[in-house]
Amino acid sequence: MAATRSQYRPTKRDEPVAPPQPSRAAVEAMEHYLAYLAQVRRRSEHTLRNYRTDLTPFLAFLAERETPFDEAGRIDARSYLASLRYRDVADTSVKRIATTIRGFYGWLDREGIPLKNRPGDSLLRLRYPKTTKRLPKFLDRQEATDLVGAPEGDGPSALRDRALLEILYGAGLRVSEAAGLDVRDLDLANRLVRVTGKGDKTRVCLFGEPARDAIRAYLEAGRPALVTGAQTALFLNRSGGRLTTRSMQTIVRNAGMQAGIRQPVYPHLLRHSFATHLIEGNADLRIVQHLLGHSSPDTTQIYTAVAHRKQASLVTDALGRARDAERRRSRSGTAD
Numbered sequence: 572m573a574a575t576r577s578q579y580r581p582t583k584r585d586e587p588v589a590p591p592q593p594s595r596a597a598v599e600a601m602e603h604y605l606a607y608l609a610q611v612r613r614r615s616e617h618t619l620r621n622y623r624t625d626l627t628p629f630l631a632f633l634a635e636r637e638t639p640f641d642e643a644g645r646i647d648a649r650s651y652l653a654s655l656r657y658r659d660v661a662d663t664s665v666k667r668i669a670t671t672i673r674g675f676y677g678w679l680d681r682e683g684i685p686l687k688n689r690p691g692d693s694l695l696r697l698r699y700p701k702t703t704k705r706l707p708k709f710l711d712r713q714e715a716t717d718l719v720g721a722p723e724g725d726g727p728s729a730l731r732d733r734a735l736l737e738i739l740y741g742a743g744l745r746v747s748e749a750a751g752l753d754v755r756d757l758d759l760a761n762r763l764v765r766v767t768g769k770g771d772k773t774r775v776c777l778f779g780e781p782a783r784d785a786i787r788a789y790l791e792a793g794r795p796a797l798v799t800g801a802q803t804a805l806f807l808n809r810s811g812g813r814l815t816t817r818s819m820q821t822i823v824r825n826a827g828m829q830a831g832i833r834q835p836v837y838p839h840l841l842r843h844s845f846a847t848h849l850i851e852g853n854a855d856l857r858i859v860q861h862l863l864g865h866s867s868p869d870t871t872q873i874y875t876a877v878a879h880r881k882q883a884s885l886v887t888d889a890l891g892r893a894r895d896a897e898r899r900r901s902r903s904g905t906a907d
Contacts, residue, residue, distance in 0.1 A: 591631045613771040641686055645693065710841070715740055717830040736822070739841040742862070823841070842863070849862075
């Protein structure tokens with residue numbers, strides 16, 4: 572007689588297979604590395620989260636292959652990176668993960684942890700996969716204007732959101748930098764803001780009059796209605812605490828939808844737009860590099876390519892309109 576549902580007992584073949592997990596030794600080494608990054612290198616929580624997200628699947632990959640993490644070599648890493656590409660992970664993400672893996676093993680080596688890989692197969696010599704260079708996306712000037720003006724009303728949240736959008740675009744800040752701002756970092760009279768960026772590096776950024784006016788309105792009529800106690804943060808949530816980067820991302824995304832912008836809108840898009848518009852206005856590349864907090868001018872150089880691409884598009888459009896006008900004149904002359 573066929574077994575009833577209550578009599579059925581799953582076999583091992585029926586049981587779900589648990590995803591591979593890194594070995595305990597690998598996890599302990601990773602946590603020590605992340606602690607070093609947090610305490611010595613002063614990396615942000617967001618950065619540490621990204622490092623853990625990049626390293627954990629690789630260490631699980633090694634465990635699945637029954638390869639101890641301290642015996643892994645370049646061949647193992649290349650196999651893992653190839654599997655990511657096979658799954659259509661973006662080239663930029665693959666390059667970042669390769670950088671994270673090499674950084675982790677470089678730290679292990681400096682800490683004196685023996686790496687028992689095969690001779691000539693050291694992960695310290697892991698090279699980045701070749702990537703297709705993609706130009707950053709940006710908003711045109713009208714879209715940027717529409718975006719920062721999208722929050723409606725004069726309530727505390729609307730005043731805060733307009734001030735946030737203005738400072739992200741008007742000073743080209745990273746979202747983590749905006750979230751870390753305190754009121755004392757502002758110099759409204761001179762339109763300056765002191766920013767703590769990557770690696771705890773501090774720089775001073777300039778912003779325009781629209782940003783100054785929006786921030787002043789928020790400080791006078793918005794922030795006092797939100798603040799509780801001796802809170803020093805510039806941007807506050809409804810409970811009076813510091814506004815998180817995730818909340819800022821939501822504010823920017825919602826403003827993009829309110830402004831009717833077709834492409835996805837996120838905080839870094841405003842930073843790209845800030846840099847591109849400066850380059851279009853013939854700003855000195857070294858000044859833009861400082862304002863963005865780039866350690867290398869090569870990182871800033873990509874915005875010149877973005878501006879040139881836009882100029883080429885404008886020229887192409889203008890030539891197209893000129894040809895259309897010439898054809899219309901030719902047809903009109905033939906008709907006469």
